[in-house]
Amino acid sequence: MSQKYAEQIIVPFYFINSTREMNLSALFNAMLLVSEHQLHALGLDSQQLVAQHGLGWVVTKYHLDVQAMPRLDEQITITTEANSYNKFFCYRTFTVQDAHGQELLRLISNWVMLDIQTRKMVLLDPQIMQQLDCPYSPKVWNFPRIDLVEYPALPREYRTRFFDIDVNGHVNNSIYSDWMLDSLGRDFLLSHDLQAFDIKFEREVHYGETVQSFVQLEQNVSHHLIKSAAGTNAQAQITWKTLPQT
């Protein structure tokens, strides 16, 4: 059995937007920080893994189910667990609960380990996984399929900025969700609640690149594609609920 690890935070003003709800990118950042703290508590450190072994954890897929997004000044508990690993994949879940223990949202994530030099996947090391308190299981988790769609509309362009680049030298992948959601526009974002979000990360984005954010809305699902000159960076789909008009 893997161990759960939990932390409480109070949602600060810089994590929210004009709806008073938490930004998706901030949510991903907050959840990742908790998983980093779990590693630290186990005597592991992702920066050390890079420095000493030339290896880095990279997320390849997220599946998020949302009951309600955390709100400004709300006290939430973020819980994470490295559930299991197989040859190449490690699965980690995150849940966010409100102050009454009610679940607000749940994320499952798929991780691989890369050789930092070659950017190729490596076999997961049982010794590292044991230290991480993550049990082996041959089971491969199913993530919802991301539909391939046509994008007839012109994309919105985003130039990468210096502050999009993280310590690993490429765009922090929480930024991708900002590019995707922003391209839907304010009117849409103010009149819809996000219910489910699936994303597949395919290629890193570097400083100086301009990405194109394609969006195609079909009923209550938005399809998203982020592309740079080098190719597809990420694909996603989002299920929305239309809010009652006020």
Place this chain on the structure above:
Amino acid sequence: MSQKYAEQIIVPFYFINSTREMNLSALFNAMLLVSEHQLHALGLDSQQLVAQHGLGWVVTKYHLDVQAMPRLDEQITITTEANSYNKFFCYRTFTVQDAHGQELLRLISNWVMLDIQTRKMVLLDPQIMQQLDCPYSPKVWNFPRIDLVEYPALPREYRTRFFDIDVNGHVNNSIYSDWMLDSLGRDFLLSHDLQAFDIKFEREVHYGETVQSFVQLEQNVSHHLIKSAAGTNAQAQITWKTLPQT
């Protein structure tokens, strides 16, 4: 005497950039959060002030002196104090210290209170200021003058994004420093350390506006101007130290 209020944080990965140092915008956000917590501890709440009195605190000037920027995973202590107020201005200082109590940086800020409807300054209310534990003093603090310069080079343009907009409905003014610094480019930012930063906020930026970020470099000082169709939004100047080449 005004009371000091302090909090410790460990600098998270989402507050830093590829230099492993804290982003200026994250620094301003982290400091403002501590001052909000001071208000909460005194039974005050800036959202209540808006809802009940139609009033809002707005920062008009920052002056920042930096010895060293906080680094990834560093434990820092942020201390703030509402030092004094006069007819229209309230002065608040912030310091950041490292784990050994060594001062890393110091910020002074100039605040006014706006009528939210008319966006006009109002006289500071002695009752509110007493609650805030801020003493009256007729003394007007001097902030370094921001030089007016020519900007012969073409500006870099930034379209406002949905997630730039905060709960008050306009661009969070920490974003201005991202626009200013980003326009200097990666090569400059990787080869220089920020030593002092002065900014004067003149006009709010709204969703949908595109701003122009002008920059003019003179010796070790960069001059900055953020302009939208409506006029000047902010002016700043930054003193830099050239890093030894590695």
